[in-house]
Amino acid sequence: MKKLVKVVAAALAVTMLAGCGASASSSTTEQASSSQATAQTTTADGKSVIRVGIGSDPASFGPFEAGGNGKNATFRTIYEPLAEYQGVGGECKAVVAKNWEKVGDMTYHLTIWDNVYDTAGNHFTADDVVFVCNSMKETGNFVDFRYMDTCTKIDDYTVELVMNSDIIGQFEKLLQATRCVTKAAYEASSDQMATTPVGTTAYVLTDYISGSEYAFEKTDNYWQSEDNFTDYQYANVDRIEYYYIPEDSQLAIALESNTVDMVNGLSYTESQRFVEGGANADGFTVFENLQNLSQVLFFQCSDNSPCSNEKLRQAILYAIDFQGLVDGAANGQATVCSTFGGNMFSDYDPAWEENPYYTYDVEKAKTLLAESGFDTATPLRIVLNGNAIRKSIAQIMQGYLAQIGITVEINSYEDSLFNTYKSDETAYDILLDNCGGSDYLMTIWRGKFDAKAYSTGGTINGVYDDELQSLMEACEKDNSKANMDAFQDCLYSHAYAVGLFNAQMYTVCRDSVKSISMDGKQFPCVASCTYSWN
Numbered sequence: 001m002k003k004l005v006k007v008v009a010a011a012l013a014v015t016m017l018a019g020c021g022a023s024a025s026s027s028t029t030e031q032a033s034s035s036q037a038t039a040q041t042t043t044a045d046g047k048s049v050i051r052v053g054i055g056s057d058p059a060s061f062g063p064f065e066a067g068g069n070g071k072n073a074t075f076r077t078i079y080e081p082l083a084e085y086q087g088v089g090g091e092c093k094a095v096v097a098k099n100w101e102k103v104g105d106m107t108y109h110l111t112i113w114d115n116v117y118d119t120a121g122n123h124f125t126a127d128d129v130v131f132v133c134n135s136m137k138e139t140g141n142f143v144d145f146r147y148m149d150t151c152t153k154i155d156d157y158t159v160e161l162v163m164n165s166d167i168i169g170q171f172e173k174l175l176q177a178t179r180c181v182t183k184a185a186y187e188a189s190s191d192q193m194a195t196t197p198v199g200t201t202a203y204v205l206t207d208y209i210s211g212s213e214y215a216f217e218k219t220d221n222y223w224q225s226e227d228n229f230t231d232y233q234y235a236n237v238d239r240i241e242y243y244y245i246p247e248d249s250q251l252a253i254a255l256e257s258n259t260v261d262m263v264n265g266l267s268y269t270e271s272q273r274f275v276e277g278g279a280n281a282d283g284f285t286v287f288e289n290l291q292n293l294s295q296v297l298f299f300q301c302s303d304n305s306p307c308s309n310e311k312l313r314q315a316i317l318y319a320i321d322f323q324g325l326v327d328g329a330a331n332g333q334a335t336v337c338s339t340f341g342g343n344m345f346s347d348y349d350p351a352w353e354e355n356p357y358y359t360y361d362v363e364k365a366k367t368l369l370a371e372s373g374f375d376t377a378t379p380l381r382i383v384l385n386g387n388a389i390r391k392s393i394a395q396i397m398q399g400y401l402a403q404i405g406i407t408v409e410i411n412s413y414e415d416s417l418f419n420t421y422k423s424d425e426t427a428y429d430i431l432l433d434n435c436g437g438s439d440y441l442m443t444i445w446r447g448k449f450d451a452k453a454y455s456t457g458g459t460i461n462g463v464y465d466d467e468l469q470s471l472m473e474a475c476e477k478d479n480s481k482a483n484m485d486a487f488q489d490c491l492y493s494h495a496y497a498v499g500l501f502n503a504q505m506y507t508v509c510r511d512s513v514k515s516i517s518m519d520g521k522q523f524p525c526v527a528s529c530t531y532s533w534n
Contacts, residue, residue: 090520097113118198119221234517288504306380382394422460449496
């Protein structure tokens with residue numbers, strides 16, 4: 001049985017495909033067909049297994065390491081948060097936490113369940129909450145923890161968290177960012193859990209082949225009772241195998257050759273062979289929805305880059321046909337951004353669509369370029385990771401900019417290096433990335449443009465603008481239409497950064513996968529999907 005499932009994000013549900021879980025309604029068309037390749041649904045010893053192809057490498061599993069798509073794809077299998085959003089715009093539900101209470105302007109008392117144990121048998125208590133929160137703050141790798149002043153123990157299962165900001169939703173985002181580990185297990189690890197992670201989920205890492213394969217197996221000692229499960233605490237498969245396959249074309253071949261059973265975020269071009277009428281449609285289901293992750297463009301605005309020149313930035317944006325990027329990089333299967341982020345958030349203003357800042361205008365681009373005084377003999381550096389869509393965006397941009405006399409160098413890096421370059425003011429002139437959120441558009445903006453979050457005193461891309469910072473802080477306290485409009489105008493009129501588009505997203509699975517459980521970052525929570533054996 002082959003299915004094409006269109007998923008529309010709405011409220012929370014386990015069987016959805018949504019962004020950073022909302023419940024989903026879906027229209028499904030079915031046709032009878034013979035399975036082209038029989039899924040490997042069990043291991044040699046009879047355990048159920050699901051094999052997942054991922055396009056980014058987690059590299060290691062240290063809980064206090066900086067993130068990246070490889071970690072986003074795998075970490076929920078081993079680590080639980082204190083609480084987490086049940087999808088885009090969904091409710092933030094307690095997980096390891098049991099409840100919390102705001103007891104002051106920026107002070108919270110949080111109580112955890114008293115029966116939480118990690119997979120090594122260590123009891124997770126308030127001491128461990130303090131250890132996790134303080135460790136995540138001390139590393140500097142987690143933006144959300146920069147808004148926490150202190151975390152202190154009240155009793156064995158209660159802590160006091162004091163924030164240094166009353167930003168809307170910030171406390172909940174901090175809870176979602178936590179990766180719960182016991183201090184005992186962490187200190188017992190010889191490599192800071194890089195290859196020996198111990199979390200509180202129902203799974204343990206059993207196979208680690210660096211840069212290739214990572215496998216997890218279900219234990220029989222998970223601490224929580226099913227009556228208290230959130231959407232992402234189910235363990236519906238005995239063994240989960242992740243295979244790092246960096247190219248979309250190779251991921252599609254892995255599906256065809258029965259090497260993997262699930263690929264999230266497969267490109268439109270590669271996914272179409274698995275939909276109705278496609279060459280490999282038999283035995284597959286394709287889940288489709290609009291990504292809450294936006295493809296975005298940052299200019300390096302510090303004095304380290306020629307793009308510190310505002311007129312040069314504006315010239316570049318007028319030289320780009322944004323719909324052309326959609327047509328060329330996403331096969332027309334995307335929505336052009338009208339802001340830095342997507343249109344699925346409650347604080348998004350549809351009026352922005354009526355008055356775009358930068359419409360394709362080559363002559364205006366040439367005029368601004370001349371006014372900028374930029375020496376076109378100097379090539380600009382576009383930096384990105386190995387993502388296929390961003391590679392296409394860069395190549396198309398290269399052509400557009402050549403029309404006005406600008407030469408660009410395209411530099412693609414593997415994820416771990418790319419993640420370090422994002423905040424390196426000397427590493428790029430233009431950076432292509434994606435950004436998403438689970439609650440508000442304001443949250444996406446804050447993560448990149450709140451200068452308080454960065455040790456440089458500027459934004460992630462080297463903007464040092466007191467007006468932008470003041471407008472950002474106003475949105476953080478009240479994401480009203482007036483405040484959001486003002487920040488949007490400042491960001492775009494100065495051409496500091498722009499959203500490009502939100503693409504349709506395709507998750508291709510064998511028919512043994514009956515429904516997809518997507519977490520708040522639009523990665524499948526593989527353990528909580530439903531399968532033919534459930």
